[in-house]
Amino acid sequence: MPVEDWLPAAARAAAIERTLKSGEALFRLGDKTAGLCEVVAGRVRLARVDRAGREIVLHVAGPGETIAEASLFASRYHCDAIASTDAVVRIYPKTAVLAAFAQDRAAAQAFTATLARQVMSLRTRIEQRNIRSARERVRHYLSVNVGADGRTVALAGTLKDLAAELGLSHEALYRTLAALERAGAIKRGKGKIVLMRARKL
């Protein structure tokens, strides 16, 4: 849900805009929280680094999406936010947003509903990450992310990015997609995947 639809103008007016180069960090785990953040352009990923030094992608946000909602109630960030492409973000300071919620009940409730939806989508992601099989994981991703036509899945970034988002090695993803295409289950296009025969997935 777009920020303009529910965040009162007073809070929106306090926004700070910031541009990020690809690979640049918006914030790091442990930094003090600034506030709610909306992605205006590009893509920003939330990630943590495991003890083996590998990055674990928790979420990828595109234009219109917000990140760091939970940080309104925390003093420190609990993960990294890094631009996956050149990006522009708007930061709504914590105090301004909380003040707006105190005055505008509808805004507060809309925000709560947003969080509730996020909880559901995170559960879905847990379900995905619990799947060991690359094929099933890809299948699950495709079925969750089909567009309105029910057959097309738009790909935001590179396949390598997707592999990271899926928690697979990029080789495994390549192989799985190739196998699915060979089997006639999908067709790959530039920046998209079209489901051909759900039966074969």
Add this chain to the structure above:
Amino acid sequence: MPVEDWLPAAARAAAIERTLKSGEALFRLGDKTAGLCEVVAGRVRLARVDRAGREIVLHVAGPGETIAEASLFASRYHCDAIASTDAVVRIYPKTAVLAAFAQDRAAAQAFTATLARQVMSLRTRIEQRNIRSARERVRHYLSVNVGADGRTVALAGTLKDLAAELGLSHEALYRTLAALERAGAIKRGKGKIVLMRARKL
């Protein structure tokens, strides 16, 4: 955070109490949502069933914890809730809770903060589920769930339950715990695990 601390008495008065036998379902995916649910006694797990017929545990709630928060804003449940032990739950009807939030701003904000925390803990769980290695996954679980003393991890149910919660086969969990104990990293007691040498974990 205990429900009594933030939910207004008016909403609490509308609660319906229900007892569940071990294995009994509180609700199933697709059922119409009733409202917020608090676990009074026993343990209730949230789970989905994957297409291979295996159950994927999304969360296990114990006494004092609430489940189905997100369902306040949805019309259908998006996962199953099943009693892992004999249990008692209190259901606060959706309308009563939403009405309370409309009147009591502090309650609404406390609820929002609860959701925000849940988002964070779900992210942590995604991180965990992304780990392939059984050893690392157990290590992650232990480090996230150590008690106040920093060395003891209380186990709610059986090791088999824990294996399901971790998304591991129970054999893998047994072997991993045995190996960690042999290495002197942990010590197992009844219903608990004590960390001995974090170095060896």
Add this chain to the structure above:
DNA sequence: CGGCGTTTTGAGAGAGCTCAACATCGGTGG
């Protein structure tokens, strides 16, 4: 004591990861 579910241990197979080599593509600069 008998029965059932949990806890253990063993062996084998499958699947993804890692390392490695190579092809492709887009952008840059001569």
Add this chain to the structure above:
DNA sequence: CCACCGATGTTGAGCTCTCTCAAAACGCCG
């Protein structure tokens, strides 16, 4: 316009680790 370069995309081979199937020891409760 073309050569170069880095990153993405692709494929191959071997290894490791977990899963699965099996079987047995253990513990608890009637």
